Amino acid sequence: MKLAVVVQRYAADIGGGAELHARYIAERLSKHAEVEVLTTCARDYVTWKNELAAGDDTVNGIRVRRFPVAQPRDVDRFGELSQLVFDRTHSVADELRWLSSEGPTSPSLIRYITKSEASYDAFLFFSCRYYHAWHGIRAVPRKAVVVPTAERDPAIGLSIFGPVLRGARAVMYNSLEERALIQHLTGRQGPGVVVGVGSEIPDRAEAMRFRRRHHVRRPFALYVGRIDANKGCAELFTYFQRYAARHPNGLDLVLIGTKVLDVPVHPRIRHLGFLPDQDKFDALAAADLLVMPSRYESLSMVTLEAWAMGRPVLVNGACDVLRGQCLRSGAGLYYTTFEEFAAGLYQLEASGPVAAVFGRRGREFFRRHYAWPVIERKYLDMLDRLAREPAAPIDALPGFLARRARTVRPAAQVVAAAPAGPVLS
Amino acid sequence: MSELNVRSDAVDVEQIMGQIRARIREKRGADYTETELQQLASVKLEKFMDPQGLRSDLIEQFRKRQAAPGTVTTTTTDAPPEVPLGLYRRLRRFVGSMLRLLSNTNRILAFDARMQSLEARLQERDSLYYELMHNLTLEITRLGIEVHNITMRVESLSSRLDFDERRGRSLESVVQYRPQAAARPQQPVGGTPVAAESSVAAGEGRSRPFGQPGQPATVANAGSDQGGERRRRRRRRRRRPGQTFAEGGGRPQDGGAGTGSESSARTHGHDGADETSGFADGPADDDGGDDSTDSTES
Numbered sequence: 001m002k003l004a005v006v007v008q009r010y011a012a013d014i015g016g017g018a019e020l021h022a023r024y025i026a027e028r029l030s031k032h033a034e035v036e037v038l039t040t041c042a043r044d045y046v047t048w049k050n051e052l053a054a055g056d057d058t059v060n061g062i063r064v065r066r067f068p069v070a071q072p073r074d075v076d077r078f079g080e081l082s083q084l085v086f087d088r089t090h091s092v093a094d095e096l097r098w099l100s101s102e103g104p105t106s107p108s109l110i111r112y113i114t115k116s117e118a119s120y121d122a123f124l125f126f127s128c129r130y131y132h133a134w135h136g137i138r139a140v141p142r143k144a145v146v147v148p149t150a151e152r153d154p155a156i157g158l159s160i161f162g163p164v165l166r167g168a169r170a171v172m173y174n175s176l177e178e179r180a181l182i183q184h185l186t187g188r189q190g191p192g193v194v195v196g197v198g199s200e201i202p203d204r205a206e207a208m209r210f211r212r213r214h215h216v217r218r219p220f221a222l223y224v225g226r227i228d229a230n231k232g233c234a235e236l237f238t239y240f241q242r243y244a245a246r247h248p249n250g251l252d253l254v255l256i257g258t259k260v261l262d263v264p265v266h267p268r269i270r271h272l273g274f275l276p277d278q279d280k281f282d283a284l285a286a287a288d289l290l291v292m293p294s295r296y297e298s299l300s301m302v303t304l305e306a307w308a309m310g311r312p313v314l315v316n317g318a319c320d321v322l323r324g325q326c327l328r329s330g331a332g333l334y335y336t337t338f339e340e341f342a343a344g345l346y347q348l349e350a351s352g353p354v355a356a357v358f359g360r361r362g363r364e365f366f367r368r369h370y371a372w373p374v375i376e377r378k379y380l381d382m383l384d385r386l387a388r389e390p391a392a393p394i395d396a397l398p399g400f401l402a403r404r405a406r407t408v409r410p411a412a413q414v415v416a417a418a419p420a421g422p423v424l425s
Numbered sequence: 426m427s428e429l430n431v432r433s434d435a436v437d438v439e440q441i442m443g444q445i446r447a448r449i450r451e452k453r454g455a456d457y458t459e460t461e462l463q464q465l466a467s468v469k470l471e472k473f474m475d476p477q478g479l480r481s482d483l484i485e486q487f488r489k490r491q492a493a494p495g496t497v498t499t500t501t502t503d504a505p506p507e508v509p510l511g512l513y514r515r516l517r518r519f520v521g522s523m524l525r526l527l528s529n530t531n532r533i534l535a536f537d538a539r540m541q542s543l544e545a546r547l548q549e550r551d552s553l554y555y556e557l558m559h560n561l562t563l564e565i566t567r568l569g570i571e572v573h574n575i576t577m578r579v580e581s582l583s584s585r586l587d588f589d590e591r592r593g594r595s596l597e598s599v600v601q602y603r604p605q606a607a608a609r610p611q612q613p614v615g616g617t618p619v620a621a622e623s624s625v626a627a628g629e630g631r632s633r634p635f636g637q638p639g640q641p642a643t644v645a646n647a648g649s650d651q652g653g654e655r656r657r658r659r660r661r662r663r664r665r666p667g668q669t670f671a672e673g674g675g676r677p678q679d680g681g682a683g684t685g686s687e688s689s690a691r692t693h694g695h696d697g698a699d700e701t702s703g704f705a706d707g708p709a710d711d712d713g714g715d716d717s718t719d720s721t722e723s
Contacts, residue, residue: 246585
């Protein structure tokens with residue numbers, strides 16, 4: 001079996017959610033099939049500037065084919081088109097213009113996919129909202145398996161994604177909430193399974209090593225990820241400063257990740273910058289809990305890693321996916337207000353009443369749903385099923401005039417009207 | 426107030442969230458809501474809190490105003506102004522005599538002058554009243570804010586107290602429901618509850634710093650080997666009078682295990698006494714394993 005993993009960026013040191021997800025899946029599936037990665041030369045997800053050499057490369061033993069991006073993203077143009085399609089009545093042509101402006105626009109990648117359809121048994125497209133996935137799925141719908149990594153943001157409400165997600169052979173969802181959202185918005189009925197992704201958990205993580213190296217003495221809550229307002233960090237800082245004033249004997253806050261937002265100067269907030277994986281897992285071992293303030297997550301890998309390490313989590317309850325995972329795993333609490341945040345921190349302290357119970361449950365939840373053998377088996381079963389079942393045709397694009405009719409509802413309205421909340425069963 | 430009781434693995438996230446929300450609802454009576462906080466934050470205090478607008482002589486001004494009687498200015502028309510000659514003078518003289526014949530203009534002018542004076546006094550008084558009202562509003566606003574602040578401080582203190590109480594109770598209940606703790610009365614060794622507790626802690630491999638209550642019972646529990654230890658300790662004390670074990674570099678292993686659980690040591694450690702409370706061993710875990718063991722299991 002020969003598989004192609006198609007993703008917007010790919011390199012060993014790219015840490016973005018979908019990209020890391022794609023790398024893990026490619027490396028894991030390479031044990032069962034011949035896997036190639038088809039990607040662009042971009043490293044930066046904002047500009048899509050060609051930074052890596054086009055052509056063949058090998059990353060951790062996986063063959064990678066890189067194709068140049070025809071034009072970098074014009075941020076202003078993309079912003080204008082985003083406003084148009086998200087907030088105003090527009091046309092399908094407007095949405096296609098939005099897709100091209102979002103990028104990474106790489107016609108050579110799409111041409112290669114079309115030309116070499118027969119060479120691969122399946123194409124795994126990661127991140128359905130980007131150019132490579134939309135055009136790639138339309139190029140090879142009979143062999144397209146989509147890993148949408150869709151969040152509850154307006155982009156998923158655009159009408160152009162409906163036919164593509166309906167027409168793909170299979171969809172590998174990250175969570176039950178993502179499946180419910182996509183099925184509601186697109187009316188998809190075909191094969192699909194909630195898979196998610198595992199993680200490379202080290203055999204040994206040492207809390208003491210982290211404490212010694214970074215001079216962390218007090219108990220702490222840990223945040224791992226990009227420190228960005230879009231990730232809910234501004235709210236986290238506000239809430240934590242209030243918590244620290246109210247509970248002088250409570251937890252500290254340790255932050256790991258690249259800084260986009262300024263970290264407030266506070267004696268109980270420590271920012272350690274970007275750390276290697278081993279340090280991250282040592283930090284998780286040393287932490288009392290992981291806090292995940294993001295409102296938009298299709299699957300938080302670091303949350304799963306915290307559970308794998310037996311640590312409870314405190315997540316933003318506004319994110320359906322995270323809230324649903326906490327409820328289903330019984331291994332974390334969620335907050336929607338400051339009071340809930342403060343009470344949640346108290347409950348989940350290592351010396352608190354439920355931390356140990358939650359830690360055990362998180363480890364069990366991870367083992368049952370996100371251990372690599374489980375993930376690999378789901379992918380292989382799905383590929384096996386697709387080989388046996390016939391493919392359905394994909395919907396054609398509207399005609400020249402219909403494409404230009406300004407009758408499409410604003411995407412933000414479409415998403416807002418979709419049912420929200422965690423899926424409990 | 427509702428208490429959180431967690432005594433087994435049958436912990437439900439929704440149940441815990443429900444308890445948290447119930448507690449928040451109970452506290453809401455005295456606390457600000459998010460909306461109220463936003464409203465307070467948006468008020469421009471400078472408008473009210475301008476100290477430059479205050480006058481200390483305001484009462485004096487009022488008294489002066491009341492004391493000064495209204496002065497009525499009268500105007501007479503006995504000496505008519507100079508006017509041009511000719512037809513106009515004759516006409517004026519004729520109209521003037523007719524007016525004098527029909528009405529007394531002196532009275533009208535006097536009344537007009539009195540009205541003007543009254544109006545001026547009222548305007549002055551109005552400005553004083555305005556200032557008085559402004560000052561009263563200012564003081565009331567200040568007092569209101571101060572009352573709110575004090576309420577918040579009281580609430581903050583009570584919530585801290587509540588937090589500590591709940592933590593204490595939860596920890597007590599957790600300790601009571603541990604299987605080792607449940608088996609405590611059956612343990613013959615030591616013969617006292619304190620000794621039994623110390624053996625539970627020792628079984629978990631947790632250590633506590635010296636100089637904490639219950640240490641003599643721990644020593645008594647350690648068996649015949651502890652007798653020599655006790656003698657050695659006494660000799661050391663004699664050698665260095667007035668010095669504690671911790672200060673003298675005594676190792677925790679010398680005196681056996683402590684009498685409390687790791688979780689209680691952690692709670693104390695939050696006050697910044699981490700190095701002495703054994704906190705550096707990493708977060709406590711009820712399953713008794715250390716952190717590296719935890720990750721290995723995963």
